[in-house]
Amino acid sequence: EIVLTQSPGTLSLSPGERATLSCRASQSVSSSYLAWYQQKPGQAPRLLIYGASSRATGISDRFSGSGSGTDFTLTISRLEPEDFAVYYCQQYGSSPWTFGQGTKVEIK
Amino acid sequence: EVQLVESGGGLIQPGGSLRLSCAASGFTVSSNYMSWVRQAPGKGLEWVSILYSGGSTYYADSVEGRFTISRDNSKNTLYLQMNSLRAEDTAVYYCANLGYCSGGSCYSGFFAYWGQGTLVTVSS
Numbered sequence: 001e002i003v004l005t006q007s008p009g010t011l012s013l014s015p016g017e018r019a020t021l022s023c024r025a026s027q028s029v030s031s032s033y034l035a036w037y038q039q040k041p042g043q044a045p046r047l048l049i050y051g052a053s054s055r056a057t058g059i060s061d062r063f064s065g066s067g068s069g070t071d072f073t074l075t076i077s078r079l080e081p082e083d084f085a086v087y088y089c090q091q092y093g094s095s096p097w098t099f100g101q102g103t104k105v106e107i108k
Numbered sequence: 109e110v111q112l113v114e115s116g117g118g119l120i121q122p123g124g125s126l127r128l129s130c131a132a133s134g135f136t137v138s139s140n141y142m143s144w145v146r147q148a149p150g151k152g153l154e155w156v157s158i159l160y161s162g163g164s165t166y167y168a169d170s171v172e173g174r175f176t177i178s179r180d181n182s183k184n185t186l187y188l189q190m191n192s193l194r195a196e197d198t199a200v201y202y203c204a205n206l207g208y209c210s211g212g213s214c215y216s217g218f219f220a221y222w223g224q225g226t227l228v229t230v231s232s
Contacts, residue, residue: 035218037153044202044222045153050215057210088153092217096168097143097155 002027002091006100012108019076021103023089028069033093036065036074039102040085048087049074079105110134110221112203117226124193124230130186130203130223138181141206141216144188146199147225156201157188171197193230200225 003026013019023034032052037045047056049065052072062077076083084107089100116128128144144156157167157177165177176189186203208220 033217037219044224045219046222047208047218047220050208050218050220054210056208056220090153090218095166097158097217099153099155101152 001096002029002094002098004089004091004098004100006087006089006103008103009101010104010106012106013079014108015079015081017079019074019079019083019105021074021076021087021105023067023072023074023100025070025072025091029072029091030093032068033091034065034067034072035090035092036063037088037090038083038085039088045088076105081107110205112205112221112223114201114203114223114226117201117228119229119231120193121232122194122230125189125191126193126228128188128190128201128203128226128228130188132184132186132205135205135207137179137184137186139207142177142179142186143204143206143219144175144177144186145202145204145219145222146197146228147202148196148199151199154199158206159186190228193228195230198228198230200227 005024007022034052036049039045053065064075086102086104088102111133113131143158159177174192178187202225203223204219205221206216208215
């Protein structure tokens with residue numbers, strides 16, 4: 001099973017600042033089969049990024065994904081008030097599909 | 109528009125059984141990969157099970173032998189039969205569609221569309 005470790009656990013930033021979230025895999029994720037999700041309190045997760053760097057339909061270009069192998073990054077270029085949420089990475093390169101433990105982006 | 113609506117959650121005693129339903133619209137369940145993902149209160153996301161369009165099924169080790177994923181093509185609905193429930197099964201259960209098409213290409217493997225979730229509480 002591939003274990004995904006996200007860091008930091010919590011990121012305290014102000015609106016307009018840049019957020020950099022890390023997702024590290026215990027072994028290489030094949031074909032960059034890595035996705036990122038955003039979850040707000042009381043809501044279902046929402047797909048942001050798939051294939052490590054492809055934005056889902058309707059997702060702002062403030063969000064970008066990068067990385068390969070075992071190291072992946074989600075960057076939010078300029079935080080908007082609606083971006084404060086919990087973010088999860090997920091690998092789908094091998095079964096079982098696994099998620100990281102999440103990074104909470106909170107208002108400083 | 110893709111929509112997924114879960115139902116069937118509730119309070120159940122340890123050892124009991126429950127069947128969750130996920131009614132789909134905007135696409136055909138039998139033509140897509142469908143999955144259940146759960147989230148314990150205040151915790152992260154955990155993949156539970158997948159049903160491929162061809163009929164193959166897979167389960168997380170934590171539920172193998174106790175949970176069964178299935179579908180009813182006539183109702184365009186996905187199910188999760190949960191038996192021998194334990195306190196650690198307490199969670200919001202989401203159904204998800206793994207089919208996603210963009211720019212003329214289609215992909216799968218990630219959870220493209222999610223329902224709103226249904227809460228299962230296992231407690232005496």
